[in-house]
Amino acid sequence: MTAYERVTHALELLDQGTPAPGQINAAPVGPDRDIHEARLARDHAGVIHLLVALPPGRKPFELPLGEVLPAEWLDQPVDDGSAMSLDIASHDPTLTPTFLSLVGEMLSRVDESGEPCIDALMRVLNAWREALARGQRTLSRQRAIGLFGELTVLLRLAQLDPPHARAAWRGQEGYKHDFFLRNALEVKAYTGGDSPAVDIHGAHQLDPPSGGSLHLYAMRLEESADGQTVSDLIDNIDAAGLPKGMLFERSTENSPIVVEDAMRFVVTDERLFRVTDEFPGLRVSRLGQTAFSAVQNLRYSLLLDACPDAMDPSKLSDVLVGL
Structure with missing residues (x-):
């Protein structure tokens, strides 16, 4: 499946059930080398999350995100042995299509370059931010x-x-x-x-x-x-x-x-x-x-x-x- 098809399929899986309070339902969308490197998730309140594993040996860094897409580092082991993941949440349902498009673009870059999902994500976010800044300047x-x-x-x-x-x-x-x-x-x-x-x-x-x-x-x-x-x-x-x-x-x-x-x-x-x-x-x-x-x-x-x-x-x- 293409990157965007993986995102659509994961969303369909998340629609099949509602997690208990304090829990999340997650579906892997990562590359073939490790499908758990990136996951889409939905919590009990219906908020969509993107979870991206930090590669072993890498340290967390300052996140260039604002209030629209709140993000935090989670110090929780995941299936591939990574000890830490970046959690980005999309709280506004009207922004869900845009958020999923961002995830799809990240995965497409990973498929093309083979780089870690976290690096592709930062590149996409920087590109989007520059585009928005140009639009604001115009x-x-x-x-x-x-x-x-x-x-x-x-x-x-x-x-x-x-x-x-x-x-x-x-x-x-x-x-x-x-x-x-x-x-x-x-x-x-x-x-x-x-x-x-x-x-x-x-x-x-x-x-x-x-x-x-x-x-x-x-x-x-x-x-x-x-x-x-x-x-x-x-x-x-x-x-x-x-x-x-x-x-x-x-x-x-x-x-x-x-x-x-x-x-x-x-x-x-x-x-x-x-x-x-x-x-x-x-x-x-x-x-x-x-x-x-x-x-x-x-x-x-x-x-x-x-x-x-x-x-x-x-x-x-x-x-x-x-x-």
């Missing part, structure tokens, strides 16, 4: 780009009229538009040199407010040593009359105000549109609420070059005053 960069665009416009408005800016900025409060009083402005920032496109979130983001107008302002950003950081913008907004405390009070878990001072951006292109009935996009005002009644997490790319009736970006100040 997410942080995307958030920084979006926040930079929004704060750039907030700074412009604060320099024109600080009380007006304080009242109009809605981006971190869960509103569908970034700036809104009677009329609305949606701000998008993007990077890259290809055909410019911005992400639209939901079926309402391109819907004008009731009785008002909506404009879309998009800016292309490039990283440059001569540019500004998000932290620079926050300082400038504070100097323009909107205190930092007000910004951070509006920070939320989903839309955080991040003090970012590593990435520096310059604005290299600006686009301004009035979103009329003829403006492209998926929205409730055009298709009706029924069309979106069973739709969740709607997100799509809007190609700016294909959007009609672009305005002179220098009119942004008029749009801001007219909010």
